[in-house]
Amino acid sequence: MKLVDKVHIMEVGPRDGFQSERKWIPTETKIEIVNALSRTGVPTIQVTSFTHPKAIPQLADAEEMMRGIDIVEGVSYRALTPNMRGLQRALAFKDRLDGVSVMLSVTESHNRANGNRSIADTFAEIEAMAPVAQEAGFIVSGSVICAFGCPFEGEVPLSQLERVAERYLALGITHMSLADTIGVANPLQIYRVASHMRANYPAVTWTLHLHNTRDMALANVLAGMQAGIDRFDGGVAGLGGCPYAPGASGNIATEDLVNMLQEMGIETGVDLDKVLAIARRHEAFIDHPLDSALLRAGKRSDLKPAPQAQQKVAVLEAGG
Ligand code: ZN
Numbered sequence: 360m361k362l363v364d365k366v367h368i369m370e371v372g373p374r375d376g377f378q379s380e381r382k383w384i385p386t387e388t389k390i391e392i393v394n395a396l397s398r399t400g401v402p403t404i405q406v407t408s409f410t411h412p413k414a415i416p417q418l419a420d421a422e423e424m425m426r427g428i429d430i431v432e433g434v435s436y437r438a439l440t441p442n443m444r445g446l447q448r449a450l451a452f453k454d455r456l457d458g459v460s461v462m463l464s465v466t467e468s469h470n471r472a473n474g475n476r477s478i479a480d481t482f483a484e485i486e487a488m489a490p491v492a493q494e495a496g497f498i499v500s501g502s503v504i505c506a507f508g509c510p511f512e513g514e515v516p517l518s519q520l521e522r523v524a525e526r527y528l529a530l531g532i533t534h535m536s537l538a539d540t541i542g543v544a545n546p547l548q549i550y551r552v553a554s555h556m557r558a559n560y561p562a563v564t565w566t567l568h569l570h571n572t573r574d575m576a577l578a579n580v581l582a583g584m585q586a587g588i589d590r591f592d593g594g595v596a597g598l599g600g601c602p603y604a605p606g607a608s609g610n611i612a613t614e615d616l617v618n619m620l621q622e623m624g625i626e627t628g629v630d631l632d633k634v635l636a637i638a639r640r641h642e643a644f645i646d647h648p649l650d651s652a653l654l655r656a657g658k659r660s661d662l663k664p665a666p667q668a669q670q671k672v673a674v675l676e677a678g679g
Pocket residue numbers: 375538540568570599600601610
Protein backbone atom coordinates (compact mmCIF):
# COMPACT_ATOMS: atom_id res chain seq x y z
CA MET A 360 0.00 0.00 0.00
CA LYS A 361 1.47 3.32 -1.04
CA LEU A 362 0.94 6.11 1.46
CA VAL A 363 2.43 9.51 2.22
CA ASP A 364 5.78 9.61 4.08
CA LYS A 365 5.05 12.59 6.24
CA VAL A 366 1.89 14.16 7.67
CA HIS A 367 1.38 17.77 8.71
CA ILE A 368 -0.95 18.13 11.70
CA MET A 369 -2.80 21.25 12.71
CA GLU A 370 -3.89 21.16 16.35
CA VAL A 371 -7.39 22.62 16.58
CA GLY A 372 -8.33 21.60 20.13
CA PRO A 373 -8.00 25.10 21.62
CA ARG A 374 -10.54 26.37 19.08
CA ASP A 375 -12.76 23.53 17.84
CA GLY A 376 -12.44 21.60 21.11
CA PHE A 377 -12.91 24.35 23.64
CA GLN A 378 -15.68 26.11 21.71
CA SER A 379 -18.10 23.26 22.33
CA GLU A 380 -17.47 23.13 26.10
CA ARG A 381 -20.25 24.74 28.10
CA LYS A 382 -18.37 24.98 31.38
CA TRP A 383 -16.05 27.99 31.31
CA ILE A 384 -12.39 27.08 30.98
CA PRO A 385 -10.21 29.74 32.60
CA THR A 386 -8.10 31.70 30.11
CA GLU A 387 -4.89 30.82 31.98
CA THR A 388 -5.72 27.10 31.59
CA LYS A 389 -6.26 27.56 27.85
CA ILE A 390 -2.99 29.47 27.58
CA GLU A 391 -1.16 26.71 29.50
CA ILE A 392 -2.54 24.11 27.09
CA VAL A 393 -1.51 26.11 24.00
CA ASN A 394 1.94 26.72 25.48
CA ALA A 395 2.37 23.01 26.18
CA LEU A 396 1.14 22.12 22.67
CA SER A 397 3.68 24.57 21.25
CA ARG A 398 6.40 22.34 22.71
CA THR A 399 5.18 19.03 21.30
CA GLY A 400 6.58 19.49 17.81
CA VAL A 401 3.13 20.07 16.29
CA PRO A 402 3.79 22.49 13.43
CA THR A 403 0.51 24.45 13.43
CA ILE A 404 -1.94 25.42 16.18
CA GLN A 405 -5.32 27.05 15.73
CA VAL A 406 -5.43 29.12 18.90
CA THR A 407 -8.93 30.56 18.91
CA SER A 408 -11.75 32.04 16.89
CA PHE A 409 -12.45 35.75 16.65
CA THR A 410 -16.13 35.15 16.79
CA HIS A 411 -18.86 37.18 18.48
CA PRO A 412 -18.62 36.55 22.25
CA LYS A 413 -22.38 36.03 22.39
CA ALA A 414 -22.21 33.36 19.67
CA ILE A 415 -19.48 31.36 21.44
CA PRO A 416 -18.97 32.66 24.99
CA GLN A 417 -16.18 30.12 25.61
CA LEU A 418 -13.98 31.92 23.07
CA ALA A 419 -14.74 35.44 24.30
CA ASP A 420 -11.13 35.59 25.52
CA ALA A 421 -9.59 35.45 22.00
CA GLU A 422 -7.59 38.67 22.54
CA GLU A 423 -6.29 37.56 25.96
CA MET A 424 -5.33 34.21 24.43
CA MET A 425 -3.41 35.82 21.59
CA ARG A 426 -1.65 38.20 23.98
CA GLY A 427 -0.94 35.51 26.59
CA ILE A 428 0.49 32.60 24.62
CA ASP A 429 4.19 32.06 24.02
CA ILE A 430 5.17 32.34 20.38
CA VAL A 431 7.49 29.37 19.92
CA GLU A 432 9.80 29.36 16.94
CA GLY A 433 8.87 26.85 14.29
CA VAL A 434 5.18 26.83 15.26
CA SER A 435 2.63 28.51 13.04
CA TYR A 436 -0.27 30.10 14.93
CA ARG A 437 -3.68 30.44 13.30
CA ALA A 438 -7.12 31.75 14.16
CA LEU A 439 -10.58 31.34 12.75
CA THR A 440 -12.13 34.56 11.49
CA PRO A 441 -15.80 33.96 10.66
CA ASN A 442 -16.40 37.50 9.40
CA MET A 443 -14.77 40.89 8.69
CA ARG A 444 -15.17 42.02 12.28
CA GLY A 445 -13.26 38.90 13.37
CA LEU A 446 -10.57 39.53 10.80
CA GLN A 447 -10.14 43.08 12.03
CA ARG A 448 -9.66 41.76 15.56
CA ALA A 449 -7.12 39.23 14.25
CA LEU A 450 -5.20 41.98 12.42
CA ALA A 451 -4.20 43.42 15.81
CA PHE A 452 -2.13 40.24 16.24
CA LYS A 453 -0.56 40.03 12.82
CA ASP A 454 2.89 39.82 14.40
CA ARG A 455 1.78 36.72 16.35
CA LEU A 456 -0.54 35.01 13.86
CA ASP A 457 0.57 33.43 10.58
CA GLY A 458 -2.82 32.74 9.15
CA VAL A 459 -6.56 32.84 9.39
CA SER A 460 -9.35 30.54 8.30
CA VAL A 461 -12.58 31.55 6.67
CA MET A 462 -15.50 29.21 6.26
CA LEU A 463 -18.30 28.50 3.87
CA SER A 464 -20.82 25.66 4.16
CA VAL A 465 -21.60 23.64 1.06
CA THR A 466 -25.33 23.76 1.85
CA GLU A 467 -27.62 26.76 2.30
CA SER A 468 -29.31 25.33 5.38
CA HIS A 469 -26.08 24.70 7.30
CA ASN A 470 -24.63 28.03 6.24
CA ARG A 471 -27.75 29.73 7.58
CA ALA A 472 -27.62 27.74 10.82
CA ASN A 473 -23.92 28.50 11.24
CA GLY A 474 -23.82 32.13 10.14
CA ASN A 475 -27.45 33.21 9.93
CA ARG A 476 -27.14 34.19 6.28
CA SER A 477 -27.02 32.75 2.77
CA ILE A 478 -23.91 31.30 1.12
CA ALA A 479 -23.94 34.27 -1.28
CA ASP A 480 -23.91 36.76 1.59
CA THR A 481 -21.15 34.89 3.45
CA PHE A 482 -19.12 34.69 0.27
CA ALA A 483 -19.57 38.41 -0.40
CA GLU A 484 -17.98 39.08 2.97
CA ILE A 485 -15.14 36.59 2.32
CA GLU A 486 -14.56 38.42 -0.98
CA ALA A 487 -13.97 41.58 1.02
CA MET A 488 -11.91 39.79 3.69
CA ALA A 489 -9.49 37.85 1.47
CA PRO A 490 -7.50 40.84 0.10
CA VAL A 491 -7.32 42.41 3.58
CA ALA A 492 -5.98 39.19 5.09
CA GLN A 493 -3.58 38.60 2.20
CA GLU A 494 -2.34 42.19 2.40
CA ALA A 495 -1.55 41.61 6.09
CA GLY A 496 0.60 38.64 5.09
CA PHE A 497 -1.76 36.02 6.49
CA ILE A 498 -1.98 32.56 4.97
CA VAL A 499 -5.69 32.32 4.24
CA SER A 500 -7.29 28.93 4.50
CA GLY A 501 -10.82 28.26 3.30
CA SER A 502 -12.87 25.66 5.12
CA VAL A 503 -15.35 23.68 3.05
CA ILE A 504 -17.90 23.02 5.79
CA CYS A 505 -20.12 19.92 5.76
CA ALA A 506 -18.19 18.62 2.75
CA PHE A 507 -19.26 15.03 3.41
CA GLY A 508 -22.81 15.51 4.57
CA CYS A 509 -25.13 18.08 6.05
CA PRO A 510 -27.29 17.65 9.16
CA PHE A 511 -30.24 19.26 7.34
CA GLU A 512 -29.81 18.20 3.70
CA GLY A 513 -28.03 14.86 4.01
CA GLU A 514 -25.79 13.89 1.13
CA VAL A 515 -24.06 16.69 -0.70
CA PRO A 516 -23.36 16.53 -4.44
CA LEU A 517 -19.72 17.05 -5.48
CA SER A 518 -20.82 20.02 -7.58
CA GLN A 519 -21.55 21.92 -4.36
CA LEU A 520 -18.00 21.28 -3.10
CA GLU A 521 -16.62 22.34 -6.47
CA ARG A 522 -18.56 25.59 -6.34
CA VAL A 523 -17.08 26.46 -2.95
CA ALA A 524 -13.55 25.50 -4.08
CA GLU A 525 -13.90 27.65 -7.19
CA ARG A 526 -15.12 30.61 -5.18
CA TYR A 527 -12.10 30.33 -2.88
CA LEU A 528 -9.70 29.90 -5.80
CA ALA A 529 -11.07 33.01 -7.48
CA LEU A 530 -9.92 34.94 -4.40
CA GLY A 531 -6.44 33.42 -4.47
CA ILE A 532 -7.21 31.11 -1.55
CA THR A 533 -5.19 27.98 -2.28
CA HIS A 534 -5.27 26.34 1.16
CA MET A 535 -8.54 24.52 1.70
CA SER A 536 -9.87 22.18 4.29
CA LEU A 537 -12.52 19.57 3.58
CA ALA A 538 -14.46 19.38 6.82
CA ASP A 539 -16.50 16.41 7.96
CA THR A 540 -18.20 18.79 10.36
CA ILE A 541 -20.79 16.32 11.64
CA GLY A 542 -18.70 13.15 11.35
CA VAL A 543 -20.71 11.28 8.71
CA ALA A 544 -17.98 10.45 6.19
CA ASN A 545 -16.95 6.87 5.49
CA PRO A 546 -13.52 5.84 4.17
CA LEU A 547 -14.64 5.10 0.62
CA GLN A 548 -16.38 8.46 0.40
CA ILE A 549 -13.27 10.21 1.76
CA TYR A 550 -11.15 8.45 -0.83
CA ARG A 551 -13.50 9.35 -3.68
CA VAL A 552 -14.07 12.96 -2.69
CA ALA A 553 -10.43 13.68 -1.81
CA SER A 554 -9.17 12.04 -5.02
CA HIS A 555 -11.69 13.99 -7.07
CA MET A 556 -10.89 17.35 -5.49
CA ARG A 557 -7.11 16.80 -5.70
CA ALA A 558 -7.34 15.84 -9.37
CA ASN A 559 -9.63 18.74 -10.28
CA TYR A 560 -7.85 21.43 -8.29
CA PRO A 561 -4.14 20.56 -8.32
CA ALA A 562 -3.17 24.09 -7.23
CA VAL A 563 -4.90 23.58 -3.89
CA THR A 564 -3.17 22.37 -0.72
CA TRP A 565 -5.84 20.17 0.87
CA THR A 566 -6.41 19.37 4.53
CA LEU A 567 -8.91 16.93 6.01
CA HIS A 568 -10.77 18.08 9.11
CA LEU A 569 -12.38 14.99 10.60
CA HIS A 570 -14.76 14.44 13.48
CA ASN A 571 -14.99 11.06 15.16
CA THR A 572 -18.75 11.18 15.71
CA ARG A 573 -19.30 7.70 14.28
CA ASP A 574 -15.89 6.22 15.09
CA MET A 575 -14.63 6.34 11.51
CA ALA A 576 -12.14 9.19 11.76
CA LEU A 577 -8.96 7.07 11.85
CA ALA A 578 -10.20 4.91 8.99
CA ASN A 579 -10.93 8.15 7.15
CA VAL A 580 -7.37 9.34 7.75
CA LEU A 581 -6.07 6.18 6.12
CA ALA A 582 -8.43 6.65 3.17
CA GLY A 583 -7.35 10.29 2.90
CA MET A 584 -3.69 9.27 2.79
CA GLN A 585 -4.48 6.69 0.13
CA ALA A 586 -5.91 9.58 -1.89
CA GLY A 587 -2.66 11.50 -1.32
CA ILE A 588 -3.79 13.84 1.46
CA ASP A 589 -0.97 14.61 3.91
CA ARG A 590 -2.52 17.32 6.10
CA PHE A 591 -4.96 16.57 8.92
CA ASP A 592 -6.48 18.50 11.80
CA GLY A 593 -6.54 16.93 15.24
CA GLY A 594 -7.95 18.02 18.58
CA VAL A 595 -6.02 16.97 21.68
CA ALA A 596 -8.13 14.82 24.04
CA GLY A 597 -10.75 14.39 21.32
CA LEU A 598 -12.76 17.44 22.31
CA GLY A 599 -14.75 19.30 19.75
CA GLY A 600 -17.94 19.60 17.90
CA CYS A 601 -19.92 22.31 16.27
CA PRO A 602 -22.41 24.31 18.31
CA TYR A 603 -24.63 24.62 15.24
CA ALA A 604 -24.32 21.06 13.93
CA PRO A 605 -26.73 18.96 15.98
CA GLY A 606 -25.17 15.71 17.19
CA ALA A 607 -21.64 16.54 16.06
CA SER A 608 -19.02 15.29 18.44
CA GLY A 609 -15.29 15.43 18.92
CA ASN A 610 -12.42 16.01 16.57
CA ILE A 611 -10.19 13.05 15.93
CA ALA A 612 -7.96 12.99 19.02
CA THR A 613 -4.51 14.27 18.12
CA GLU A 614 -2.88 11.58 20.27
CA ASP A 615 -4.82 8.84 18.45
CA LEU A 616 -3.87 10.35 15.09
CA VAL A 617 -0.18 10.66 15.99
CA ASN A 618 -0.18 7.17 17.50
CA MET A 619 -1.59 5.54 14.37
CA LEU A 620 0.77 7.40 12.06
CA GLN A 621 3.78 6.66 14.27
CA GLU A 622 2.87 2.95 14.44
CA MET A 623 2.72 2.98 10.64
CA GLY A 624 6.12 4.66 10.32
CA ILE A 625 4.71 7.93 9.00
CA GLU A 626 6.51 11.00 10.29
CA THR A 627 4.61 13.79 12.07
CA GLY A 628 7.36 15.48 14.07
CA VAL A 629 5.05 15.31 17.10
CA ASP A 630 6.16 13.89 20.45
CA LEU A 631 3.40 11.43 21.34
CA ASP A 632 4.23 11.28 25.06
CA LYS A 633 3.97 15.05 25.35
CA VAL A 634 0.61 15.17 23.53
CA LEU A 635 -0.69 12.33 25.66
CA ALA A 636 0.34 14.13 28.84
CA ILE A 637 -1.53 17.24 27.64
CA ALA A 638 -4.61 15.15 26.81
CA ARG A 639 -4.50 13.73 30.34
CA ARG A 640 -4.40 17.24 31.83
CA HIS A 641 -7.82 17.87 30.27
CA GLU A 642 -9.33 15.40 32.76
CA ALA A 643 -8.81 18.03 35.47
CA PHE A 644 -10.99 20.71 33.87
CA ILE A 645 -13.32 18.96 31.40
CA ASP A 646 -16.44 17.67 33.14
CA HIS A 647 -17.29 14.78 30.81
CA PRO A 648 -15.52 11.64 29.50
CA LEU A 649 -12.91 12.27 26.81
CA ASP A 650 -13.09 10.55 23.42
CA SER A 651 -9.50 9.34 23.23
CA ALA A 652 -8.52 5.72 22.67
CA LEU A 653 -4.98 6.35 23.86
CA LEU A 654 -6.16 7.91 27.11
CA ARG A 655 -8.18 4.75 27.73
CA ALA A 656 -5.71 2.13 26.58
CA GLY A 657 -2.24 3.69 26.61
CA LYS A 658 0.42 3.14 23.98
CA ARG A 659 1.19 -0.26 22.51
CA SER A 660 4.73 0.08 23.87
CA ASP A 661 3.45 0.41 27.46
CA LEU A 662 4.30 -3.23 28.21
CA LYS A 663 2.97 -4.96 31.25
CA PRO A 664 4.75 -7.78 33.06
CA ALA A 665 3.62 -11.19 31.81
CA PRO A 666 1.49 -13.15 34.31
CA GLN A 667 4.21 -15.82 34.55
CA ALA A 668 6.87 -13.26 35.39
CA GLN A 669 4.58 -11.77 38.01
CA GLN A 670 4.21 -15.20 39.63
CA LYS A 671 7.95 -15.70 39.66
CA VAL A 672 8.45 -12.35 41.33
CA ALA A 673 5.78 -13.29 43.84
CA VAL A 674 7.55 -16.61 44.56
CA LEU A 675 10.92 -14.89 44.89
CA GLU A 676 9.44 -12.27 47.17
CA ALA A 677 7.71 -14.90 49.25
CA GLY A 678 10.91 -16.93 49.52
CA GLY A 679 13.26 -14.08 50.11
ZN1 ZN B 1 -14.64 20.84 13.42
